[in-house]
Amino acid sequence: MERRRFLTWLCRTIAALLSAVVALPGIAFILAPLQQRRKESALVQRLCLLDDLAPGVPQEQVLTGNRRDAWTLYPRETLGRVWLVRRSGPEMEPAKAQVDAYSTICPHLGCEIGLDSSGKEFYCPCHKAHFFFSGELIPTNPQGEKNPSPRAMDSLKCHVVQDDDSGEWWIEVAYQKFEMGTDKKIAKG
Numbered sequence: 001m002e003r004r005r006f007l008t009w010l011c012r013t014i015a016a017l018l019s020a021v022v023a024l025p026g027i028a029f030i031l032a033p034l035q036q037r038r039k040e041s042a043l044v045q046r047l048c049l050l051d052d053l054a055p056g057v058p059q060e061q062v063l064t065g066n067r068r069d070a071w072t073l074y075p076r077e078t079l080g081r082v083w084l085v086r087r088s089g090p091e092m093e094p095a096k097a098q099v100d101a102y103s104t105i106c107p108h109l110g111c112e113i114g115l116d117s118s119g120k121e122f123y124c125p126c127h128k129a130h131f132f133f134s135g136e137l138i139p140t141n142p143q144g145e146k147n148p149s150p151r152a153m154d155s156l157k158c159h160v161v162q163d164d165d166s167g168e169w170w171i172e173v174a175y176q177k178f179e180m181g182t183d184k185k186i187a188k189g
């Protein structure tokens with residue numbers, strides 16, 4: 001009797017272990033998109049050389065890479081766009097050069113921020129929001145209408161880094177998306 005009970009217990013334990021071995025990869029597969037989303041909260045990329053930027057002249061750059069939508073992988077897609085503005089001139093040594101980066105996503109409702117027709121301001125065409133090259137809001141547009149954006153353009157972490165092999169100086173940006181329609185800059189999770 002004791003022996004039969006032991007064998008029953010042994011069979012159930014082995015069955016449970018085998019089930020776990022079979023189920024674990026499946027669970028990992030199902031949870032993969034969630035882990036990916038957590039990893040994607042800040043995307044760090046080198047976008048261009050410092051020498052490619054003229055002081056005071058905004059330049060748009062695109063972040064590309066693999067995009068995962070649930071369980072599907074899309075290779076080499078556009079993951080985001082940024083405006084880079086070099087603040088310091090060529091007289092400044094590269095290690096101390098100052099470059100600012102801003103998301104092109106409008107904090108109002110998410111349209112793409114470009115340049116206005118004069119080329120002297122940032123401009124969102126959807127509801128006519130104007131911004132200085134510092135990213136700050138311009139309170140009213142040329143027609144006297146109030147700026148609809150609740151906050152300034154979203155600045156991004158940006159560093160000038162030297163490549164170990166080539167010695168070239170690159171602009172590296174940590175790209176993130178932020179909540180829209182609020183005066184607070186809140187990173188999307």
Ligand code: FES
Pocket residue numbers: 106107108109110111124125126127128129148149
């Ligand atoms: S989305 Fe840019 S002004 Fe409305």
